[in-house]
Amino acid sequence: MTGQRLIEESNRYLMDTYKRFPLLIIKGRGTRVYDIDGREFIDFVSGIAVNNLGYCNNKVTMAIQKQAQRLTHISNLYYSEPQIMLAKMLVENSFADKVFFCNSGAEANEAAIKLVRRYAREHFDERYEIITALNSFHGRTMATISATGQERFWKGFEPLLPGFKFVPYNNLDAVADAINSKTAAVMVEPIQGEGGVIVPDDTYLPGLRRLCDEAGLLLVLDEVQTGIGRSGKLFAYEHYNMEPDIITLAKGLGGGIPIGAMLARADIAKSFTHGTHASTFGGNPVACISAITTIETILEHGFVLDNCTRMGGYMIDGLKRLANRYPFIKDVRGKGLLIAMELSFKGEEIVNECLEEGFLVNCTAERVLRFMPPLIITRDEIDMLLGVLDKIFKKRST
Ligand SMILES: *Cc1c(COP(=O)(O)O)cnc(C)c1O
Numbered sequence: 432m433t434g435q436r437l438i439e440e441s442n443r444y445l446m447d448t449y450k451r452f453p454l455l456i457i458k459g460r461g462t463r464v465y466d467i468d469g470r471e472f473i474d475f476v477s478g479i480a481v482n483n484l485g486y487c488n489n490k491v492t493m494a495i496q497k498q499a500q501r502l503t504h505i506s507n508l509y510y511s512e513p514q515i516m517l518a519k520m521l522v523e524n525s526f527a528d529k530v531f532f533c534n535s536g537a538e539a540n541e542a543a544i545k546l547v548r549r550y551a552r553e554h555f556d557e558r559y560e561i562i563t564a565l566n567s568f569h570g571r572t573m574a575t576i577s578a579t580g581q582e583r584f585w586k587g588f589e590p591l592l593p594g595f596k597f598v599p600y601n602n603l604d605a606v607a608d609a610i611n612s613k614t615a616a617v618m619v620e621p622i623q624g625e626g627g628v629i630v631p632d633d634t635y636l637p638g639l640r641r642l643c644d645e646a647g648l649l650l651v652l653d654e655v656q657t658g659i660g661r662s663g664k665l666f667a668y669e670h671y672n673m674e675p676d677i678i679t680l681a682k683g684l685g686g687g688i689p690i691g692a693m694l695a696r697a698d699i700a701k702s703f704t705h706g707t708h709a710s711t712f713g714g715n716p717v718a719c720i721s722a723i724t725t726i727e728t729i730l731e732h733g734f735v736l737d738n739c740t741r742m743g744g745y746m747i748d749g750l751k752r753l754a755n756r757y758p759f760i761k762d763v764r765g766k767g768l769l770i771a772m773e774l775s776f777k778g779e780e781i782v783n784e785c786l787e788e789g790f791l792v793n794c795t796a797e798r799v800l801r802f803m804p805p806l807i808i809t810r811d812e813i814d815m816l817l818g819v820l821d822k823i824f825k826k827r828s829t
Contacts, residue, residue, distance in 0.1 A: 434467040452786060459486025462805050462812060464791065473812050475804040476791045480624070480656050480769065483683040484728055484735070485805035491686045491724045498720040505716065507709065513719035520726055524665055526674035527694035531703065532714030536655035536681035537570025539691035542708060543618070543651050543677050544574050546695060548594075550649065550702040551615035558615040561651075564600040566796075568625035569618070569653055578618065581626070601631040603638040610642065616649040616676075617642070621667035624656035627796035628771030630764050636671040643676075649699065651677040655691075656769070659683030660729045660806050663740035663767030670766070686725030690718035729806070739806040742813060743767045746802065749817040757824045761798075770802040771795075781823060788819045 432440070434455045441451075456472075458465040462485050464472050477483065484491060498513065505511050518530040531542050544561065551558040563569070565580040576585040577592035580600075585591055596614075598605040600623060617639055623629035636652075643650040652675040657667035661683055668675055676699055681691035691713075712718075729735045747763055750772050754760040762773040774781070778794035785792045793801045804812070 437467070452783075454786065461485045461487075462808055470789070472786070472789050472791050473804075473815065474791045475802045475808075475816060476793045477803050477805050478687065479793070480661055480682045480803045481685075482687050483660050483806045484686055484725060485807050486687075488686065488725075488728065490728055491721055494720045494724040495688065495717055498717050502716050504712070506711070507713065511714065511716050511719075513716040513723065514714035517714070517719040517723050517726075520723060521680075521692060521694055524726070524730070525678070525694060526668075526696070527678065528697035529695055529700035531693045531695075531700075531708065532719070533691040533693070533710045534689050534712050534715075534718075535570070535691045536653075536679065537572045537575045537691075538710065538713075539655060539679035539681050539693045540569045540575045540578065540618075540653060541572055542691075542693040543653075543679050543695075544578065545708055546677065546693065546699065546703055547616040547618075547649055547651065549707060550699050553702050555615070555647075558613055559594050560596055560611075560613040560615055561594060562596050562598055562606060562609050562614060562617045564619050564623070565597045566600055566623055566626035566629065567597075567620060567653075568623070569620075570655075600626070600629060601635050603635065603642065606639060606642055610646050610648070614646065614648055616651050618651035618653060620653045620655075621657045621671075622662065622766060622769060624769065624801075625795055627773065627799040628765055628769055628801055630766055633671065636668060636675075637673045640673040640675075649676045651675065651679070654678045655681045657766075659726065660736055660739055661767055661769050661803065663736055663743060665726070665730065665736070667766070684722050684725070685718050686721045688718045688721040690715065690722055735806050738808075739767045742804075742806075742808050742810065743770060745810060746770055746813045746817075749813060750820075753817065753820060753824060757828060759827070760824075765802075768802070768804055768806055768808065772800040772802075774798045774800065781820075784823045785816075785819060788823075790816050790819055792816075 455467045456464045563578050567580040569575040569578040574592045578595050580597040598609045658680045677695045750763040754763050759775045778800045782794045795801045
């Protein structure tokens, strides 16, 4: 079928929940994707921070193939080696002692919310409230939209799950003021992704740690977008010389295969006993093998993380040079290869013009261009995008 025909069929058969670009991608290799007409695009979206090693990484692809020929699914009624090995790898490379597997970011956050409530119920009388941030994003299920501090995600779906309290992000006083006898936990993103790549002050996460310790609260970090190398470290909290109590992972974890995980300290994880939580597909062997190979490759010799840090710095410098020349660029910010350029107008048109020039870029929070290329992106590819942006901006300012 032709691209046009398929898009028509899509409109006929799929629910209309996504505003899509008129682009049908059929193949990806490295940092590039290809549409049905054979056009090539350099990808600065990575499936929204998912394809951190790019497309069809050889080791990951081979590992998936091998596992698919051996065993694609087995119930959690039985043990499965890939799941055990992945849990071990996550524990050995993080603050955590125990892992629960699911299939997405929202599910990982659901698991975290349930664990917080269960732990609070066991250790305190009346605690259940979770403080989360305004402008946050935690997923699309009922509990996670209730935790999300942006009205547009929950409008029309009320009544929401009770027990969440929103405070401004990057403001420790607001958190201190919000804590009361009902508070069980604080849950934030280390960098707000969907909210526009908001990087907090270096004192924010350590400050939250201190507030949580003082009040006996759990600190939950939603690392669904920041985790698995995106920030230049395997987990973003590693930048801040502190440790959370629980983190959630998904997007980059499976190297393109759906998987989510919730990691916690052992004493907290104890509150999840037989039958308290479960997922049919959680810890699926193919997904786990893909995740193991992805993390191994990211950590191997530190090359990928090093490239992420260096290319992230290089790209931010380049974008800042553009900001010096074009007054409608309000801000450039980010960490590793999670980078934003805030404009004084809506970014959608720029995204479309980049697409015409052969680049996939993303716009979030209306005016924020978000760049999250595979962590293997090269200097030349960044230069090419910077050149295209310069050309687009120049046209705009004349
Ligand atoms: C994408 C995202 C989610 C939701 O993940 P899904 O896999 O789409 O459910 C949750 N939290 C953050 C920070 C995210 O970026």
